[in-house]
Amino acid sequence: MLKKSTSKRLVDYLSYILLILTGIVVILPFVWMILSSFKTAGEIWTFPPVFMPKKFQWSNYVEAWKALPFDRFFINSLLVTIFVTVGQLFTCSLGGYAFARLRFPGKDKLFLMYLATMMIPFPVLMIPLFIIMQSFGWIDTLKSIIVPGLFSAWGTFLMRQFMMGIPRTLEDAAKIDGCSYWRLYWKIIVPLCKPVFATLGIFTFMGTWNQFFWPLIMINTISNKTLPLGLVMFQTRIAAETPWHLIMAASCATVLPIIILFIIGQKYYVKGIVTSGLKG
Amino acid sequence: MIRRDFLKRLGQLGLGAYGMSFLRFCEKASKSISNEILPFDVKFPATDWTMGIVDPQISGTFKIMSWESAFQFEKWNLIINEFFRTYYPNIKVQLDWGISFANYNTKLPVLLAGGSPPDMIWMHDTRAKSFAAIDLLQELDPFLEFFKPDGWPDEYYPTQVESFKYSNKQYAFPYDYATGGLYINLDMYEKIDEELPTEDWTFDDLLRVGKKLTKGDRQFGLNLGSEASAGNQYWILRSFGGDWFNENLTESKFNLPETIEAYQWMTDLRWKHKVAPVPEITQGRPQPFVDGVVAINADLGAPAFGDLLEDKFNWTIAPSPKGPKGRFQFIGGSALSIPLKATHKHIAYELIRYILSKPENLEIIGKKGRMFVSRMSAYEYGLPQGRLAQKMKNYKKVFYDLARRDGVVVPYISKYQEWDDIYRRNMEMLYFGEELSAKKVCLKLHDATNRFLERTYLKKV
Known part of the structure; x- marks a missing residue:
């Protein structure tokens, strides 16, 4: 008995050691980014690399913030992210509700077609989407990033899967009491779907906050740029001339909201991966 | 008409209408992309820097x-x-x-x-x-x-x-x-009994010095870049008498002995003579010269202005060498x-x-x-x-005078990006040491390039 408990403890210890090592490997680039944000331009290029800066250069943060309007980028990112997240929660939950609960001809086929859109690579959609935005006169506006982001096949799928698990008896009782579809959705389904709302909200927030490629194509003026676009504005064609210390400082400030959000909602983030089998 | 037939007809009509509108769109698009002759009607007072064609008050x-x-x-x-x-x-x-x-x-x-x-x-x-x-x-x-x-x-x-x-x-x-030259770590160079490279130096001279400057895996004599980077190495290729294609773009020149010799020389630096850093080292160090790992480094004139090199060690610049078929210098x-x-x-x-x-x-x-x-x-x-001007008194000669005399235009053809993929896929075998015979790789690339040229430029150059 004692032998079994000792071996179990050994396995536990080994598991912990392995997990700690994996944790270190995962967190190392992040720590590296933070420490590099305090280095001088020369220290960034030193080989073998130095982990700790000789002297913490707090001025990197000031310099980065002064060189480019990061406050503007921050506001733009926040606006886009909030609109997209709230919008996507709304449209995906409505779509999910329809696919999970309502009966209409071709429902399953329509759902499959909607899911199939996930298989089309973005570069294929890029030019048609660009032309649509152009015909709306939305080039170089935040609308061009927000509106296409309001709908998500993956989010609808996530919502539908969750809603299918809600007992139908609740709906039936509400229907008997004279509840309309809209009221049913708003008063019964939405309150029961809080966990999946949190999961989709976190995924969407993180994805939109870090979105780079589509805003790169759509946004032309500095005042409309988002944080990821602002970060690359330091990059030069000659790598050695790129002020990586400033990029790291700006990156640290950029990831802060994401970290806070992740800390608050990590339970839902993990749940989302488990529920859907997909990450983002 | 039964419902199914009606829907079928409707579908056909829809497709037809879509097809017509698509053709119209294509026609319109092809018209709009012709390189039109611009009007040059002078209607407004011209200045030294404006033509007087556009209204200065235009918004x-x-x-x-x-x-x-x-x-x-x-x-x-x-x-x-x-x-x-x-x-x-x-x-x-x-x-x-x-x-x-x-x-x-x-x-x-x-x-x-x-x-x-x-x-x-x-x-x-x-x-x-x-x-x-x-x-x-x-x-x-x-x-x-x-x-x-x-x-x-x-x-x-x-x-x-x-x-x-x-x-x-x-x-x-x-x-x-933008022109190319050599950057030299003087702290390393002064330890060997050699004069600094001049424009008359050959690739053999460079290799001889490179061997003297190499100290195992800690210090490499030369870094002339990767042969997988086509445009950056073109000057070396031309110095040996090699080339990529003929002028009419009808034939590859990768089967020329001179082309093969140039690539073999580049490959041997890394894998035979071991005087140049292997990819494992350069990939971990984007700036091996700045890190003090390389003694002689080929690069553009631009880094000389950078702050990175300034105080790390003593350094200078020198002209790139000449080959059996003359001296050529990178220009971009x-x-x-x-x-x-x-x-x-x-x-x-x-x-x-x-x-x-x-x-x-x-x-x-x-x-x-x-x-x-x-x-x-x-x-x-x-x-x-x-x-920096004091440090590089010969800057004008290396990056300006010699470039004007020996600079070579890299033949970036209209389908260069497409061809560059083919080139890189093959040349990476040499660069990563998967194949050490430049002849084998060049002949394979020769066939692939000929197929590419035939496919792309057979009808129109």
């Missing part, structure tokens, strides 16, 4: 797109703002800069293909012909004839002018002149272009001419920039200043 938005970074764009900003303030005060300038080079080359084709092009764009020599070949750029010759820039073309580096031509027509106005460059569908083409040309031929502006670009400006008479603005 609207003038869009500019550049790959220059936050710190590099400052100089352009000064000049562009001055131009519009003086000549077109009601035009609003929309500047899209700070897009990294790779992202720039992703975004630009989307804007051009999507029909929302900027009015003036930055153009690289590796891509100019590709854009010109598919009618996305405005031909500049009508402008150059009508409103000739001071000194054009005789006072501009012929290599740069040539780089931005396609089918004998000018598609971009060059703004810089960038330019300014006008998209074919730009809204304000006349203003764009006036601005380009203003930026790149007004002496005061060339001084700003040269002094605040990293390269020589494209006008030869303004070369001195591109020379290092202050402490």
